[in-house]
Amino acid sequence: MSVDPRNLRASSSFPPEVIAEIQRAADQGVYDIRGLGAKRRVPGFDDLILLGASVSRYPLEGYRERCDTNVVLGARHAKKPIELKIPITIAGMSFGSLGANAKEALGLAASAMGTSTTTGDGGMTPEERQSSKTLVYQLLPSRYGMNPDDLRKADAVEVVVGQGAKPGGGGMLLGHKITERVAEMRDLPVGIDQRSACRHPDWTGPDDMEIKIREIREITDWQVPVYVKVGATRTHYDVTLAVKAGADVVVVDGMQGGTAATQDVFIEHVGIPTLPAVRLAVEALQEMDMHRKVQLIVSGGIRSGADVAKALALGADAVAIGSAAMMALGCNKPVYLEDYHKLGTEPGFCHHCHTGRCPVGVSTQDADLEVRLDPASGARHLKNYLTSMVLELQTLARACGKTHVLNLEPEDMAAMTIEAAAMAKVPLAGTDWIPGAKGW
Amino acid sequence: MIEFDLAADGLRALNRQLQGLGEQSNETEWRVLHPSGEHALAVGLTRPLKVVVEGHAGFYCGGMNSQAEIEIRGHAGPGVAENMMSGIVRVTGNASQSAGASGHGGVLVIEGDASSRCGISMKGIDIVVGGSVGHMSAFMAQAGNLVVCGDAGANLGDSIYEARLFVRGKVESLGADCIEKEMREEHLAALTELLQRAGMDADPGQFRRYGSARKLYNFNVDHADAY
Amino acid sequence: MCGIVGLFAKQAAVEDRLGDYISSMLIEMSDRGPDSAGVAVYRDPVPSGSAKVVLQHPDHGYDWQGLAEGITARLAPATVERRGNHAIARTEASFEDLRAWLREIHPEVSVVSSGDTIEIFKEVGPPADVVSAFALRELKGTHALGHTRMATESAVTTKGSHPFSTGFDLCLVHNGSLSNHNRLRAELRRHGVEIQTENDTEVAAGYLTWRLSQGDSLEEALTEGIRDLDGFYTFAVGTRDGFAVLRDPIACKHAVMAETDDWVAMATEFRAIAVLPGADEARIWEPAPAQIYSWTRSGQ
Numbered sequence: 001m002s003v004d005p006r007n008l009r010a011s012s013s014f015p016p017e018v019i020a021e022i023q024r025a026a027d028q029g030v031y032d033i034r035g036l037g038a039k040r041r042v043p044g045f046d047d048l049i050l051l052g053a054s055v056s057r058y059p060l061e062g063y064r065e066r067c068d069t070n071v072v073l074g075a076r077h078a079k080k081p082i083e084l085k086i087p088i089t090i091a092g093m094s095f096g097s098l099g100a101n102a103k104e105a106l107g108l109a110a111s112a113m114g115t116s117t118t119t120g121d122g123g124m125t126p127e128e129r130q131s132s133k134t135l136v137y138q139l140l141p142s143r144y145g146m147n148p149d150d151l152r153k154a155d156a157v158e159v160v161v162g163q164g165a166k167p168g169g170g171g172m173l174l175g176h177k178i179t180e181r182v183a184e185m186r187d188l189p190v191g192i193d194q195r196s197a198c199r200h201p202d203w204t205g206p207d208d209m210e211i212k213i214r215e216i217r218e219i220t221d222w223q224v225p226v227y228v229k230v231g232a233t234r235t236h237y238d239v240t241l242a243v244k245a246g247a248d249v250v251v252v253d254g255m256q257g258g259t260a261a262t263q264d265v266f267i268e269h270v271g272i273p274t275l276p277a278v279r280l281a282v283e284a285l286q287e288m289d290m291h292r293k294v295q296l297i298v299s300g301g302i303r304s305g306a307d308v309a310k311a312l313a314l315g316a317d318a319v320a321i322g323s324a325a326m327m328a329l330g331c332n333k334p335v336y337l338e339d340y341h342k343l344g345t346e347p348g349f350c351h352h353c354h355t356g357r358c359p360v361g362v363s364t365q366d367a368d369l370e371v372r373l374d375p376a377s378g379a380r381h382l383k384n385y386l387t388s389m390v391l392e393l394q395t396l397a398r399a400c401g402k403t404h405v406l407n408l409e410p411e412d413m414a415a416m417t418i419e420a421a422a423m424a425k426v427p428l429a430g431t432d433w434i435p436g437a438k439g440w
Numbered sequence: 441m442i443e444f445d446l447a448a449d450g451l452r453a454l455n456r457q458l459q460g461l462g463e464q465s466n467e468t469e470w471r472v473l474h475p476s477g478e479h480a481l482a483v484g485l486t487r488p489l490k491v492v493v494e495g496h497a498g499f500y501c502g503g504m505n506s507q508a509e510i511e512i513r514g515h516a517g518p519g520v521a522e523n524m525m526s527g528i529v530r531v532t533g534n535a536s537q538s539a540g541a542s543g544h545g546g547v548l549v550i551e552g553d554a555s556s557r558c559g560i561s562m563k564g565i566d567i568v569v570g571g572s573v574g575h576m577s578a579f580m581a582q583a584g585n586l587v588v589c590g591d592a593g594a595n596l597g598d599s600i601y602e603a604r605l606f607v608r609g610k611v612e613s614l615g616a617d618c619i620e621k622e623m624r625e626e627h628l629a630a631l632t633e634l635l636q637r638a639g640m641d642a643d644p645g646q647f648r649r650y651g652s653a654r655k656l657y658n659f660n661v662d663h664a665d666a667y
Numbered sequence: 668m669c670g671i672v673g674l675f676a677k678q679a680a681v682e683d684r685l686g687d688y689i690s691s692m693l694i695e696m697s698d699r700g701p702d703s704a705g706v707a708v709y710r711d712p713v714p715s716g717s718a719k720v721v722l723q724h725p726d727h728g729y730d731w732q733g734l735a736e737g738i739t740a741r742l743a744p745a746t747v748e749r750r751g752n753h754a755i756a757r758t759e760a761s762f763e764d765l766r767a768w769l770r771e772i773h774p775e776v777s778v779v780s781s782g783d784t785i786e787i788f789k790e791v792g793p794p795a796d797v798v799s800a801f802a803l804r805e806l807k808g809t810h811a812l813g814h815t816r817m818a819t820e821s822a823v824t825t826k827g828s829h830p831f832s833t834g835f836d837l838c839l840v841h842n843g844s845l846s847n848h849n850r851l852r853a854e855l856r857r858h859g860v861e862i863q864t865e866n867d868t869e870v871a872a873g874y875l876t877w878r879l880s881q882g883d884s885l886e887e888a889l890t891e892g893i894r895d896l897d898g899f900y901t902f903a904v905g906t907r908d909g910f911a912v913l914r915d916p917i918a919c920k921h922a923v924m925a926e927t928d929d930w931v932a933m934a935t936e937f938r939a940i941a942v943l944p945g946a947d948e949a950r951i952w953e954p955a956p957a958q959i960y961s962w963t964r965s966g967q
Binding site: 030142143146147148151152175187188189191192193195197201202203208211212214215218219220221222 | 542
Binding site for chain 3: 574593
C-alpha cells in the first residue's frame, strides 16, 4: 500500500533536518560541530545591485581606459605600510585547520597576484612565510606558536578579538587533526581535542588592548601595520574602539564567515551579516574622520567580483576571502565521490573540515589526503579565481564610470529588498526610501 | 654599565637601543632609571643582556624576552614576561595579573606575590613565586612549571594540559580537571633545581604537586559539566 | 573602559592636599581614558538641614548668581560658588523642594551631585584639561574618587562621564563593561530611580541607590550587586563617610590597592598610586574577586 503524498505535511519548525539534529544530540550528548560558515539565507550582497552608466553617467572602455585596483593599508602609524595590487586578501586560516600544501598554495597565489595571506590559530609555518610575499601574522587568544622571531618576520600583525563564524568563541581543533607537527607547533599533546580560550590571556577590553598594541609596536620597532579583527556584532562600537586603541587597519568579519570547526549554533545564530557590518564600520570611521585613514577590510561570504564591488562601494578598502579561496583550491569539488559519501555528504554540501578527512586534501593533516592537493596546481587555480574576480570588479567599476575601484560609492547602488535597504542604507530600487533614514 | 633615564629619553629610545645591540657590542649591562610604571619596558630583547629596572614597571615588562636577564626592582604590572622565549626575568616586588602569560621558555621569578592568572596559557616557561598567586593561576597551562612558595587562589590549574604545578601553602580550590598528584623522585629533583635557579630558600619536601586529570582531553558526554 | 582612582585620607596633612593628589593620580590614567574625566570630592559639609548640590550648564557664562537669587526668593537662602562650568549651590531649602523648583524654573541646568559633602565635577576632554577647568588641585577634603573614560557603548557626553551620582553623597566609578544593564535600567526606572543616560555605569549607580533606599547597608547592596549585576567590573563607590571597592567574580579588569598610615588608595594601574608620598613603603595588594573592601571615617 503506497502512501498518498498529499498527506505528507512537513513542519516548518521541525523539518527533517531539525529532527535529525535533535536525535543526533540525543545520541551524542554534545553540540554539533562543523566547518564553513552560516548556511541559512541572510540579507547580503545579492540584495544590492549596481547602477551602471546611463545618460547622466558615462562608462569607461575596457583595457585602455584604466580602472586601478591598488590599495595601501596601514599608513597611519607603520613605517612600512602594505601595498596591495588588488583589494582582495586571503583571510586568516590556521595551519592545523588547513594542511601545509593548502597554506603553500595560498601563499603562491597571493604572491603572484600582489596580495597578502594571513596566518591562523596555529602560528606561522616556514612554508607559508616562504611562499607568501606579504604575510599578516595573527595574535590570537590561544597564542599557539606565538614568538617574536615570527612577529618580526611578518609584514603586519593582526590582533584577533574574534571572527564572524563565532564572535566570542575561541579556536577549535579536534583530536584527529592534532598530528605530531601540529601538536609541536601548538605545545599540545598529540591526538587530544584542543580547548581554546575565548579571551586574550593578558588583556581584556579596549583600554588594555591599546597597551598591548603599543607593546607589539615596540617589539617590531613600529615598522609594520597593526590590524584589529572583530566578528561582526556591535560593529559601530568595535570599530570606534579599535581606532581609539591605535589600530591601523580594522578587519570586520560578518556572520557568513567560515571556520574549520565550531558549534553549528554558534555559526548560525551569532553575529550580524556582512552587509550591515560594512555600513556600520564605515559610519564609525567617518564619524571619527578616519575613513580611508584607517583602512577597513571586510570578509564573510565574499564570492565574486560583484561582492567585492559592492563592499568597496559601501566604503571598504579591501575584502578578504576564506571559504571562497578554499573552494578555488577544490573544496566541495565533485571528485573523489566515495570519500564524500564516507563522510555522509555530497560535493556541494560538504562542511566536514572538522573531521580532518577532507576529500580534496585542503582541510586535512592526513598525508594520504593532502597529496591530492598539489601546491603549484592549487596556486594556479586560486590565482585564476582571483584574476577572474578582479576582472569582474573592474568591469563593474568601469560600467559605473570609475577609474579606481575605491571611487565606487553607496550612491552607485540600489537595494532589491527592504532589509537590504535598511541594513546597507541604500535606497530601495525605484524609490528614495531607506527605512528609518528620514524618520520613516 | 649604561644608565638610561627613561624620564629624559623615552621608551622608544630605550627599546630601540636594547634591541639594536650587535653581537660584538660590549654594552651588555643597563640600568633603567625613573621607569615610573611605564609599559613595554625592555620588550623583545634578543641578546643575553643584563637590564635592571630601578623602580616599578607597567604592563608587559620583558614581553617576548629572549636570552636577556631582566630585573625589576619594584612591582611589575600585568603580563610581566608575557610570551617569554628564554632568559630570566626577576621581580623583587609583586607582579600583577597574567604574569608569564603564554610563556614558552626561560624563568620568571617573582619574589613577592603574583596576582590572578599567574602562568595563564603557559607553554613551557618556568615560574617561581616566593609569595602567593591569585585566582585562575595556571589556567589552560600547557607546559612548563609553576612553583608557588605561598598559597594559591581559587581554581588553580583550571583546564590544565601538561604543565606541572608545585604549591607549598594552601590551595583555595582546584579548577576543572586539575588534581593533586603524587610527588615522585623526578618531581622533587626538578623542583629542587627550580628553587635553586630562582634563589629561593624553601624545602622541596613541603610542596605538593598538581596537574591534569586528563579527563577533558577527548570529549566525553559524562564529563560535560566540567566545561 | 577606563581608569579609576580613589584616595581616602587618614591624616589632616593628606586632607589638605587631597585635590592635588587625586589630580596627579587622575592624570596618570590619561592614556586609558582620553574622552572625559571626573572626580567626586567629599569636603566642606553643609550644616544639618541644608542641602548642597553641584549644578552644571554647558555655558561658562551662565548666570549662577541669578539662579541663587531665585532660590533665595522662592525657597530659602542660597549661595552659589562657580567652579568651571559647574556651580556649587548651598541652601537651607530641602533637596526635594530645590529639585522641583529647578525642574520647573531652570530645566536647562543639570544636577551633577547632591548631599551634605559630596561635590562632583566632570567634563568631556582629557584629564589634565578637566583638572585645570575645575581648579581641582586646590580642593581639600576627606576622600575622593576619580575616573578617566574611554567610552565603549554609550556616547561621550558630560552626562555620560563618571562619577555617577544617583543618591545623596553617593557616587560610583567603574572600569569594565556590564552585560545586563539594559533590562536592569528599565526595572530601576519602574522603582522610581532616575537614570539619565544609556551608560551601563549609571545603571550600577542606580541599582545601589535603590538597594540603599530599601534599607540595605552599602555592604549588603554590593553583595546583592554581585548577584544581580552581570559583566566585568571594578567598582569604587564613594559614600559620605568612606569608600568601597569591589571586583566581579571573574576579576579581569585590573585593580591595585595600597595603604599607609596616612592614606588608603586604589587605582586601575599602580603608576597612579606611585605618585603618592610614601607609595614605595605602602602595603600593596590586589583585591580578590567578589570581595568587598571598605573604609569609613569612623571605623578605620
